[in-house]
Amino acid sequence: MFNxxxxxxxxxxxxxxxxxxxxxxxxxxxxINFLAETEKEQTSTVHKEKIQKVIQKIISLERALRSLPEKVTNAIWSSYYQMVIPRDFWLSSKEHSGLDFKGSADTEEAKEPDLSAYDFFIPLSHLLAACRKALKDKLPSKDSTRYQALAKSLEYLGHSYGFQVNKKLIIDFIAAATGKDPDTIKKQLSRLKIERTVCTKKAHW
Structure with a gap:
């Protein structure tokens, strides 16, 4: 098979x-297409370096936004709300719309939602928190992602065509796909703690 x-x-x-x-x-x-694409992927260390760069950009953006005059910030943020939230949302309550019970607009607030410049930083703070959490979590290795996909594909076929998918078959299939020795694959699967999916969940390699 190795030839x-x-x-x-x-x-x-x-x-x-x-x-x-x-x-x-x-x-x-x-x-084969999947393996070719994932071969180009970076390692976990490089992923974390990219996340760190994103964090620095978010922090820089926050500083830049805080330096804007409040009217400018509100104008930008209002345009965003109009794109992602239907205008009817703002007209649905007297508190937000400034409408009286007859439906007439008698204040300037009826034309645009009253937004604080601070609202701009709420999505950024969520993104920043997510990035920092990703840095703390252990990111999956390239091999872990590849081996899991290969094992799932084989187990799906076993379920569809009625053949038994055991540890040896999975190891042999991954070895065939990657050109590695089966003993090497077995050791990697044990080290990476990849779980079996269809045939036996949480099985030990």
Whole structure:
């Protein structure tokens, strides 16, 4: 199997389990494309460096927004609200719209919602919190993402075509797709703590 291309190795692995030729071709093509795309992905360390850069940009943006005059901030923020929130929302309550019970607008507040410049920073604070949480959490490695996708694809086929998906078959399939030795894959699966999905959840490798 190690003398075969990943496409051929995966095809033979699936053929041995009785997967029809058309389904094999579609699955192999999709997985080869997936593997090619994820091969270009950065490592967790680089991901965290990118998150840190985003955090710095958010902080800089907050400082820039705080330096704007309040009327300018409100004008920008009002335009945003008009894009994402239907105007009827603001007309639905007397408190927000400034309408009397006859429906007539008798104040300037009826024309635009009354927004504080501070409202601008609420979404930014949520984004900042999410980024900081991502830095604390352990980001999935490239291998973890790839192996999980390969295992799920195989288990889906096993469920669809009625063949048993055991640890050895999953390891052999991942080895076929990546060109690695099965013993290496087995050790990596154990280290990465990847869970089985369809056939036996939370199974130990």
């Amino acid at each position: 075969l291309t990943p496409e051929k190795a995966m095809d033979e692995c699936l053929a041995s389990q009785g997967v029809p030729e058309e389904e094999r071709a579609n699955t192999v093509a999709r997985l």
